[in-house]
Structures are given as structure tokens and as C-alpha cells.
Amino acid sequence: MPAAPSTTVPTSPALTSAEGMGIPSLEVRDLVKVFGGGGGPGRQPEVRAVDGITFSVDEGEFFGFLGPNGAGKTTAIKIVTTLLARTSGHVRVLGHDLDTEGSAIRRLIGYTGQSAGVDGELTGRENLALMGHLYHLPTPLIRQRVDELLEVLQLTDAADRVAYTYSGGMRRRLDLGSGLVHHPRLLFLDEPTTGLDPQTRNAVWEYLRRLHRDEGITIFLTTQYMEEADQLCERLAIIDHGKLVAAGTPAQLKAEVGADAVTIRLPHDASFEATQTRALTLVQRAPGVVEASRFDEGVVARAQNGGSVLIEILRILETERIPVNEVAVAHPTLDQVFLKHTGHAMRVEEVRPASRMGWANRRR
Amino acid sequence: MSIAVPSASQTARATATALPSASHGPLFLSDVVWVCYRSLKKLSRNPFLLMFTLIMPLIWLALFSQAFGTVFSKAIPEPYNYVAVLLPGIAVMTAIQSASQSGFAMVADIDSGFMDKFFVAPIRRTAVLVGKLLADAIRMAAQAGVVLVIAYVLSLALGWKIPFATGLPGDLLIMLMAAAFGVAFAGLSNTVALRTKNTESTMMVSFTLTFPLLFLSSAMLPLAALPAWIQTFSKINPVAYVATAARSLIVSGYNWTQIGQAFLAVAILGVLLNGLAVLAFRAQGR
Ligand SMILES: Nc1ncnc2c1ncn2[C@@H]1O[C@H](COP(=O)(O)OP(=O)(O)OP(=O)(O)O)[C@@H](O)[C@H]1O
Ligand SMILES: [Mg+2]
Numbered sequence: 084m085p086a087a088p089s090t091t092v093p094t095s096p097a098l099t100s101a102e103g104m105g106i107p108s109l110e111v112r113d114l115v116k117v118f119g120g121g122g123g124p125g126r127q128p129e130v131r132a133v134d135g136i137t138f139s140v141d142e143g144e145f146f147g148f149l150g151p152n153g154a155g156k157t158t159a160i161k162i163v164t165t166l167l168a169r170t171s172g173h174v175r176v177l178g179h180d181l182d183t184e185g186s187a188i189r190r191l192i193g194y195t196g197q198s199a200g201v202d203g204e205l206t207g208r209e210n211l212a213l214m215g216h217l218y219h220l221p222t223p224l225i226r227q228r229v230d231e232l233l234e235v236l237q238l239t240d241a242a243d244r245v246a247y248t249y250s251g252g253m254r255r256r257l258d259l260g261s262g263l264v265h266h267p268r269l270l271f272l273d274e275p276t277t278g279l280d281p282q283t284r285n286a287v288w289e290y291l292r293r294l295h296r297d298e299g300i301t302i303f304l305t306t307q308y309m310e311e312a313d314q315l316c317e318r319l320a321i322i323d324h325g326k327l328v329a330a331g332t333p334a335q336l337k338a339e340v341g342a343d344a345v346t347i348r349l350p351h352d353a354s355f356e357a358t359q360t361r362a363l364t365l366v367q368r369a370p371g372v373v374e375a376s377r378f379d380e381g382v383v384a385r386a387q388n389g390g391s392v393l394i395e396i397l398r399i400l401e402t403e404r405i406p407v408n409e410v411a412v413a414h415p416t417l418d419q420v421f422l423k424h425t426g427h428a429m430r431v432e433e434v435r436p437a438s439r440m441g442w443a444n445r446r447r
Numbered sequence: 448m449s450i451a452v453p454s455a456s457q458t459a460r461a462t463a464t465a466l467p468s469a470s471h472g473p474l475f476l477s478d479v480v481w482v483c484y485r486s487l488k489k490l491s492r493n494p495f496l497l498m499f500t501l502i503m504p505l506i507w508l509a510l511f512s513q514a515f516g517t518v519f520s521k522a523i524p525e526p527y528n529y530v531a532v533l534l535p536g537i538a539v540m541t542a543i544q545s546a547s548q549s550g551f552a553m554v555a556d557i558d559s560g561f562m563d564k565f566f567v568a569p570i571r572r573t574a575v576l577v578g579k580l581l582a583d584a585i586r587m588a589a590q591a592g593v594v595l596v597i598a599y600v601l602s603l604a605l606g607w608k609i610p611f612a613t614g615l616p617g618d619l620l621i622m623l624m625a626a627a628f629g630v631a632f633a634g635l636s637n638t639v640a641l642r643t644k645n646t647e648s649t650m651m652v653s654f655t656l657t658f659p660l661l662f663l664s665s666a667m668l669p670l671a672a673l674p675a676w677i678q679t680f681s682k683i684n685p686v687a688y689v690a691t692a693a694r695s696l697i698v699s700g701y702n703w704t705q706i707g708q709a710f711l712a713v714a715i716l717g718v719l720l721n722g723l724a725v726l727a728f729r730a731q732g733r
Contacts, residue, residue, distance in 0.1 A: 166566055167732040190569040200560035204489040216481045217568040219474055245492060261564065 106178045108269050108301040109140040109163060114172035116158050116325075132158040134325030135172075140269075140303055145295050147316035148305040149417065155325040156305035157197055160273050163303075164194045177269055190218070193267030197274050199258040203247040207238050207257050210246060211264055218265035225264070232260040235290065252283035259287070263294075270294070272304040276311060288314060309417040321421055328424040337415040342373055343389030344419045345396065348409040349381040362405050369396050379427050381408075389413075478570040482578025483585075486552065490586065500586060504541040504594040511537065511667065531609040534598050535693030536666035538591040538621060539686055542629030543660065545587050547653030549633035550640025552579065557644055557731075566731070576637070576728050580721070583633055584626040591625035592618070610698055617696040620706070627713045628689045634720025641727035666690035685712035 114136050120129035133155045140146040148156050161167035163174055165185045174181040176188045201210050211232055215225030233239045236256040241249060246257060259275060275291070276284040292315065295302050306312050312319045313333045320330040329336060347366070349358050362382050366375045371392040375384040386392040389412040400407055413419060422428055490497055512530045556562040565575045595618045602609040611618070635656070640649040661667065663680045664687035670678055681687035692709035695702040 161563075161732065164567055166563055186569050189567055192567070194563070194567040196560045196563050198560035200562075200564045202485065202489070202561055203559075204492040205485065209488065213481060213485055214564065214568070217478060217565070217570055219477070219569070262567075 106142070107139040107175075108142045108144070108177055109146075109303060110173070110175040111139065111159075111163065112137050112173040114159065114162065114174065115170045116155070116162060116167070117170045118158075131325050133162070133169075136320075136322070136325070136327045138320055138327060138330065140301060143299050143301055145291075145302045145315055145317045146304070147312045147319040148303075148322050149307070149309065149312040149316075149319050149421070150305070150322035151307060153324075154322045156322060157273055158325075159322070160194075160271050160303070160305055164192060164271050165189060166194075190265075191268050193262035193265070193270040195258050195262040195270075195272050195275060197277070199251075199254040201246045201249075201254055201257050201261065204245055206243050206245050207233065207249070207253075207260075208242045210257055210261055214261045214264040220265060228264055232263060236260050237286075252279050252286075255279060255283070255287065256290075259290075266298075267300065269301045269303070272302065274305055274307065277307065284311075291315060309421070313417055321424060323421075323425045329420060333417060336417060336420045339420060339423070342385040342387050343392075343415070344413045344422075345372075345384040345386060345389050345393050346378075346409075346411045346413065347382045347384070347396065347400075347407055348411075350406050350408050351380070358405060361403070362400060365399050365403060365405070366396055369399055371395065376426075378422060383419075383422065475571060475574055478574035479578040479581060482565070482575050483581040486579055486582030487585065489552075490582070500545070500590060501593050503544060504537055504590050505597055507537045507540055508533075508594060508597060515667070528602075528608040530598060530601070530607050531698055532669060532694060533667060534594065534609065534697055535621065535690045536661065538594045538625045538693060539628060539666055539689055540657075540661055541590045541594060542587045542625040543632055543653075543657050543686075545583065545590060546629040546631075546633040547636050547650070547657060549579070549583050550636035550638075550649040550653075551646055553637055553640040554644055554646050554649060557641075562731070572728050572731075573725060576721075576724060579637075580630050580633060584630050587629035588622040588626035591622040595621065612698060612700045613696045617701070621693045621696055624689055624693055624706075624709055624713070627710065627717070628685065631685070631713050631717030631720060634717065634722070634724045637724040638720065638727050641724065641731065660684060660686045664690055665694075669694075685716045688712040 114133055115131070116133040118130040118132055119127035136155075136159065148154075148159065150156050158167065162169045163176060163181070165181065165188055169181075177191050179188045179191075181188065202213075205213065208229055211229040212225055215228060216222075220228070230239075233242045236259065238253060238256060238260070241253060246254060249257065255275065255278075259272070262270065262272075272291075276287050279287065288311070291302065291304075294300055304311075304315065316333065318330070318332050319336070320327045321336075322328070329339070331339075347362065349355060349362060359377055359381060363375060363377055366372060366382050366384050369384070369392065371386045371388060372384045373386055375382060377383075384392070384396065393410060393412055397407070397410065418428070490500070508530070511533050515529070553562075556565075562575075566572065598607075598609055599611065601607055602611075613620070632653075636649055636653045639652045640646075643649065663677050664684045665673065665681055666686050666689075670681065670687075670691070673681070688705070688709040689712065692702065692705040695705055
């Protein structure tokens, strides 16, 4: 049954591999990455981008990291794909040691980064073929594999156009394909659908599901979208400020939150904090409320029967002349799991253009 | 469907003996060739860049021969045209210009995330650098070739007195020298690019050095026509050695001492600057 720790869960049972399985595909223990600090003229403040995370991914699993901007997702994924050095911690990928067997690891994994790493001046076909050559596949095989990938990614018609002319969604799919040419056993995807329209997102999801189901590839994905994690991942970990705050199957995590959530947003004015404190006390005492807590925009209460409890709460607040901006009742979702563990709502910065993406993470 | 990805056990066996580098010998060469092929393909997809790559030397040639020709011709011993003296300088200058831009492609690949694609592939990082430099070398040799062809055509059309003393083999040697120098100098551009990840910085550093290197050497004038302090400085300026050797190939004939010195100077410069570039490249993500 789900463990329900309060804030941090460094070694929750859900984070380590399930019993009875072979070697996990990915084992990460106490991983830390600190950027900046040190001496020198160009010194920057120290950032603990990844702050001691432990988890493992089983063979054949579809695993996800769910977290907001700056949570440390990209940093973590770059470390385990050998792209970035870690500050400390232990990592084994497909049974190989990250430090001494980097090239063996690279041969076996696929990686699709957050910014679409395709060459705009090459055609789709050339992009894929180049990857095939860099993985030292025989040429006839490359030709066959490239055709196959173009087909499943629905890029056949655009195959001989330079990738420049592709739409964002096409680029994403091409990028996905270029990480798959060599049939990786373990695939890393960093926000594969960020910035895509819902229709394209669905198509990518469908493809990933097929890939996982039909070819048995182990997939590790990061996402900012609750829905994506919910839809795709068999197991996921929530990451915030470089720490894993919860982990489990989506169902387990939602069961943890259990009851309905009644969200009361208060006006953001000078007396917000005072209002929030009063509202919290009142809501806690309202009949039917199991638990209430503050969050950055007001108060959230948990109750089995959210709808009728809300009516009661509103009546009380009205009597006490507490202004209310907005109310909502929600059945358990990953949003609430996130809210519960981090104390703040998850915000998604929408649609960052791919070409600018490198800038934020550029300085090393 | 069977794919030539080694199974876990195979890989484990292979890596026990073949660590930590990714691919050796023929595989390394194949990686270099594919990286180079990709760079050249990009160049060919860029007609504008390609055109300017070839027009640039022509502009230098016209500019220098017309602007300085009459002034400097007094310093040139008869019977040669100033262009004969200038030619190697233009070839080197073109190579320097292209070498200065070498780092731009690095920055672009890092920004776009494409570099990560190279870095997660089971290839050595040096293969990526060497492949890019090979593409640069081919481009710079071609540019030097264009300079020579244009000069030849003009010498016929305008009656410029350019002896081309060593003929085609000498011209090929000049192209090789220009490319080798360009590759050596590109180490600077790539080092700055990889350390700053910034196009402007990359441009400024190379740009600042280009003109002193050229003009504090015999590239544009015979050494004897230059002030004493420049003559002294040119003893440590690799551009001077390349220009001198190349000039002899055009004006008088093979001077193997000069050619040897030129390649030695280029080798020293190349090892130094590209050594720094390799270090900067290995340090990516470290
Ligand atoms: N090269 C770097 N130098 C300094 N700080 C960095 C660097 N890369 C990332 N960071 C910082 O580390 C933290 C985690 O960044 P990271 O890119 O891993 O987040 P993320 O979860 O991938 O976010 P997003 O959803 O926006 O992609 C952020 O605070 C970021 O500013
Ligand atoms: Mg990220």
C-alpha cells in the first residue's frame, strides 16, 4: 500500500526497484549536481540543481520525472546519459558504471533532448542516416531502418526536405527518431511534447506507448504535464527543487491524496496573509473537512464529499466576511499530489521556442 | 529484426578491454568522415555562404592589388607584379578568415542541442572536432585554389607578371599550406567558442588577431620592405613563414627549407591551439 511520507521521500519503497526483477535498467543513488560556486572572476552563485536523489527504473518500465521549470529534470537526465558530470552520487545504467563504461552505455541508450537536436540544414532522412552511421550500423541496414522510422513517425512525405522547413511537431518527431535509429534498450526523453499542440502531443504519446508495448523498450521521460505523466508512466517520481518529493504509480499517488480537494483562492491584496490565516482556521473547523492547509494562493481543504463541504465553507466565510476570489472542487489528480508534497501549485511556462532553449542552460 | 547493436554481454566483454575510448582505428576514421560529410553538406545547402566563401578571396585580391598596388610596387623588385607578391598573403588571409569562423558552427551546434547528439553517440569526442576541422581544411584549400585560379586568369587577361614558378604541383602545395595553417589557427576560434559558447566573443578574439598577424608579417609585402621591428616580430609569426614559403613557390621555385619551416611553424601553432580546443571540447559538460 502506498507509503505516505510527509515531505521528502529519499528511500520510499516505491523508489527502489520492485522485488523479483533482474538488474534495474537505471540505478541512481544520492545523485547531486551543484552548478557554479568555486572561484574565479566569472563566479556565479551556487545552484544545487539536483539535490540528492535516489531512484531506479526496472527493465521494460515506463518511468517518468514530473516537475516544474527548474526542478532539475534536464540536469538529472543529462547526467545519466553521460552528457554532464555529476558532483556526487552513484549511477549504473543497464548494469554499466557511468564513469568507466561510458561508451558501452552510449551504445545502448537513446536520448532525445529538450531542444530539438536536429540539423536544420539536413533533410529528415539525412539526419536519421547520420545517426545510423555514428552508431556504426551497416549501410543497408541504415537505409531500411531510416525508411521504417520515417514511416512510423509519419515523415515519409517530408523525408527529403531540409528540417528547417519542418513544423515544431515534425522536428520533435524527427528528433525522437534520431534517438531510435540504433534500437536502444533504454530511451531517455526530456520533455518530448513540450510546446506541441494537443493533437501532435496525442500522436507522440500514441507512438511512445507502441514503442514501449511492442518493442519492450525501457523509457525514462521527464515532463511538466500532469496529464502526460498520468497517461504514459507506469511509475513516476515528482521532482521539485532538485529533490524527489513523492514516487509511485499514478494511482498510488492519487490514492495518497485520497479525498476531494476544495480549493479556495483569496484575493491577493495587502491583507492576504491575515485573511489566509483566518480562513484556514475557519475551514479547518468546517464540518466534513478532514484536513486543511495553505498554499500560495489561499487555502486547500480535503474532504470526502467536496461539493457539499464547499457550500458549507462558503457559508462560513460569507458570515465572517472573508472575501473569496475563486473556488474549485477537484477529485484526486496528480496536481493535488504535487500541491500536497510541495506546498505550491505547479505552473507550466508554455511554449518556449526551441531555438532559444539552449540559452538558459548554456553557461557551464 | 536484428540490428547490429551489441547485446549486453557482448558489450560487457568488449568494454572490459576497450575502455574508455569509444571507437578506434577504422571506426574513428569513419566517424571523422561522417562528421566532415555533414559539415560539407551544410555548406553546400547554404548557397549564399558558399558563394561568399569563394567570392571573399576575390574581393581581397581586387582590394589589395588596386588600393596598395601602385604604392607598394616601388618596393617590389622588377620584373614582378605586386600581385605575385601579394598572392600568398591573400591565400593565407582567406584561410585566417575562414578559420576565425570555425567556432561559429560549434556554438550553433551547442545552442541547437545537436552537439548532444554527437556526445551521446558511441564516438570519441575528438572525432567530432577532427571531422569539423577536416571540413574546414577542405573549404580553405578550395578557397586558396580559387585565389590561384583567379590570379592565373587575370595574369592572362591583364598581363600581370605572375611567374607561377612551380606550376600546378606548387599551387597544390600552397593550397595545402593554406589549409594546414587555417586548421591550426581554427584551434583558437574553437577554443573560444567552446569556452564562451558565444558567437560574438568568438568573432572578436579571432578578428582582433587577424590583422596584426597578417600585417606584422611578410604576407602583404616582401620582408625587406618592412620596418625592422616587424621583421623581428615576424620571426615568431607563423603567418610570415607560410607567406614566405608560398611566395617562393610562386616567384622563384621550391625552397625546401622555407617549406619545412612553414610546416613546422604551422605544426607548432596547430598543436598549441588545437590542444586547447581538444581540452575545451573534452571539458564540455564536465
Ligand atoms: N549550466 C548551468 N549552470 C548553472 N545553473 C544551471 C545550469 N543548468 C541548469 N542550471 C540550474 O539548475 C536548475 C535545474 O535546471 P534544469 O534545467 O535541470 O531544470 P528542468 O527541470 O529541466 O527545467 P525545465 O522544465 O525548465 O526544463 C535551475 O535552477 C537552473 O537554473
Ligand atoms: Mg529541462
